[in-house]
Amino acid sequence: MDLILIGPPGAGKGTQARWLVERLGVPQISTGDLLRAARQAGTELGRRSGVYMSQGSLVPDDLVLELVAERLQQPDCEKGFLLDGFPRTIPQAEALDAELRAYRRKVEFVVALEVPDESVVKRLSGRRTCGTCGRIWQLAFDPPPSPDKCACGGALVQRDDDKEETIRNRLRVYHEQTSPLLAYYERKGVLRRVPGDGKPEDVRRGVFAALGLK
Ligand code: AP5
Secondary structure (H helix, E strand, C coil): CEEEEECCCCCCHHHHHHHHHHHHCCCEEEHHHHHHHHHHHCCHHHHHHHHHHHHCCCCCHHHHHHHHHHHHCCHHHCCCEEEECCCCCHHHHHHHHHHHHHCCCCCCEEEEEECCHHHHHHHHHCEEEECCCCCEEECCCECCCECCECCCCCEEECCCCCCHHHHHHHHHHHHHHHCHHHHHHHHCCCEEEEECCCCHHHHHHHHHHHCCCC
């Protein structure tokens, strides 16, 4: 399956992706994670992306497209993939369509998680991620064993773009630049809208049902 998870920042894309990857056996490709890894490695791409990411703006299309094209050519994507956080603009979606066409493939489903803005701000302000195993926690709704330690013993970190002012800018960017993709994929008949404001497990059931999975 070639799938896309779309939704505002903090909609639960990463949380749902983990369950889908486990169920479908396809790799999760998160452009946010790839860009953060490039920043941490101190590459030229990471340096150029960092300026945009810390403000909550989108990284320019050409930088992201190069990164994704390279990732999709890896052997583990041959049987399918789950894109998380990509595409985020119409030009990115068109470039993805062209890339897939070259391999006689196409996007089969786009799952759109719908979550109100105020829930997003609450969720992201309390998000913590384990630096060791990658597990995502939420201090109020899904608390870790201690505020700075994961169940695996790893240290929990807060993302530098999870500050309220930056979260609000990310939401503005989502509504202006990414939400037009919903109509784009609706026209292609592949969009599945799923309410994302329930408990994570309830959202998971909605996502699986939208994809015809048990
Ligand atoms: P990216 O890393 O993609 O961030 P995002 O889209 O803003 O999404 P998040 O990772 O913040 O949230 P999520 O939906 O994965 O939610 P999660 O499951 O963690 O992008 C970061 C930046 O990189 C961008 O701003 C941009 O600069 C750049 N970038 C990335 N891709 C790009 C692209 N294609 N083009 C250009 N620039 C790009 O959940 C959030 C919290 O809520 C967690 O604490 C979780 O535990 C909790 N939670 C999850 N589900 C629930 C629930 N149902 N109820 C209560 N809490 C929940």
